[in-house]
Every structure is written in C-alpha cells, then in structure tokens.
Amino acid sequence: MQTTLNAVDLPVAPAANNAVEEIAAVEKKEYRDAMAHLGSAVNIITTDGPAGRAGFTASAVCSVTDSPPTLLVCLNRSASVYPVFKENQVLCVNTLADCHESLSNLFGGKTPMEQRFAAAEWARLATGSPVLTDALVSFDCKVTQVTSVGTHDILICEAVALRRNDERHGLVYFDRRYHPLMRQSAC
Ligand SMILES: NC(=O)c1ccc[n+]([C@@H]2O[C@H](COP(=O)([O-])OP(=O)(O)OC[C@H]3O[C@@H](n4cnc5c(N)ncnc54)[C@H](O)[C@@H]3O)[C@@H](O)[C@H]2O)c1
Ligand SMILES: Cc1cc2c(cc1C)N(C[C@H](O)[C@H](O)[C@H](O)COP(=O)(O)O)c1[nH]c(=O)[nH]c(=O)c1N2
Numbered sequence: 001m002q003t004t005l006n007a008v009d010l011p012v013a014p015a016a017n018n019a020v021e022e023i024a025a026v027e028k029k030e031y032r033d034a035m036a037h038l039g040s041a042v043n044i045i046t047t048d049g050p051a052g053r054a055g056f057t058a059s060a061v062c063s064v065t066d067s068p069p070t071l072l073v074c075l076n077r078s079a080s081v082y083p084v085f086k087e088n089q090v091l092c093v094n095t096l097a098d099c100h101e102s103l104s105n106l107f108g109g110k111t112p113m114e115q116r117f118a119a120a121e122w123a124r125l126a127t128g129s130p131v132l133t134d135a136l137v138s139f140d141c142k143v144t145q146v147t148s149v150g151t152h153d154i155l156i157c158e159a160v161a162l163r164r165n166d167e168r169h170g171l172v173y174f175d176r177r178y179h180p181l182m183r184q185s186a187c
Contacts, residue, residue: 036176041096042058042096043094046122047085048088055117070158071159074155076151090129092129092139097135097136103120104171106119125162131163136170141157143156
C-alpha cells in the first residue's frame, strides 16, 4: 500500500529549525574551502554578437537534461563579461584539455579581452560564439532561461551544435590546482 504524507501532517520539531540555522551559519571561507574538495572540469565560456566578443573561465558547469540537450553555466554578475553575455544570449562551452592550463588562467584573470583570444585559435559553429579549435568538446548554445541566485546568474543553455575531440586528455580543477586527466590507453 502506498502512503502519502501531506506537509501539514508532519510535526514541526525544533531540531528542524536548528538544522536550517546551522546551514545558514556556514561562512564564505569555510564554504569555499569545502568546495575546493570538489574536482571539476574547466571550461572557457565564449560569446559573440551585438554586444561584442567575450570569454571567461568557468568550473560551475553541468548537464541538466538531454531532452532538450541542456546544460547550465553559473556566471558572477560582477564579472566584466557579464553585460556582454546578458545581451548576446548565445554562448559556447569549450571544455579544456590537459594542455590548456595557461589559457584557463588567461580567461580567469583580469587580462584584456583581445589578449585572451589572441592566445588560441577559434572557429565558429551555429551561434557565432568562438569555438576553441583544440577543446576537448565544445557545446554551442542559445541561452533559454536565466535565474539569479546570490551573486551569480544561472544560465540555462540549449546546445544547438557540438564538436568533440576524442583523442585529447582532460583537465580537472581540484584543490585549487589543475590536474591532467588521462584517457585509459587501449592495450
Ligand atoms: N563559481 C565561481 O564563480 C567560481 C568557481 C571557481 C573559481 N572561481 C574564482 O576563481 C578564483 C580562484 O578560485 P580557487 O578555486 O582557486 O579558490 P577559491 O578559494 O576562491 O575557491 C574555492 C572554490 O570555491 C568555489 N567558489 C569560489 N568563488 C566562488 C564564488 N564567487 N561563487 C561560488 N563559488 C565560488 C569554487 O568551487 C572554487 O573552486 C577565485 O577568484 C574564485 O572566485 C569562481
Ligand atoms: C579555475 C577557475 C574557475 C572559475 C573561475 C576562475 C578560475 C581560474 N571564475 C572566475 C572568472 O573566470 C573570472 O571572474 C572571469 O575571468 C571574469 O574576470 P573579469 O571580471 O573579466 O576580469 C568563475 N567565474 C564564474 O562566474 N563562474 C565560474 O564557474 C568560475 N569558475
């Protein structure tokens, strides 16, 4: 037999309120130190359009659903690139390979935009956003929804074209450092 619990039936225990207070009390530094334990892929997010060309490094990227093929990117609203992404409404997620450590730092710092793009070769797919030619994989996307949470906007992006490189090794950002991620060799 299936039992359905209504929210009104649940007792409101003081412990539940305490738990909420404990979560809210986590300090920013403590949170960042904890997040540094989560390894993640490194991506350069690019755009081009009426507001011009821009790009930044992002680790806050993940798959949402495959129908329609959708991923999300978190962008700090205080980033210099923010107004450009907001207006263009298209972007390309270029996932970096093991050789891209310095490129990641270039797009993650305060470097002028022309200098960032001059350091690599770029192509285009469907949206006109720059596609890093030797990326591990590139997801060319249109931004379909935007939600603001705290300091960041969550950009919900539908992939309209893809480009993969099945030979390159990966790059992971973990413990505030880059680490190469090797494919298993066929032997
Ligand atoms: N989501 C993000 O905006 C994000 C993610 C990673 C790194 N960064 C930026 O890159 C630089 C180097 O980062 P680091 O990992 O070497 O050291 P760090 O101590 O600044 O960050 C540790 C971890 O905390 C998280 N984090 C950092 N800043 C955040 C932010 N503003 N919002 C949400 N999560 C955040 C990320 O998971 C990051 O890997 C910093 O300036 C950092 O703000 C930002
Ligand atoms: C490894 C790594 C990972 C991330 C970042 C940096 C680095 C080095 N940065 C910061 C972001 O790249 C940086 O703020 C931009 O370059 C914007 O900087 P400017 O404001 O243009 O100088 C970043 N910013 C963001 O809004 N979302 C993210 O997921 C990440 N992830």
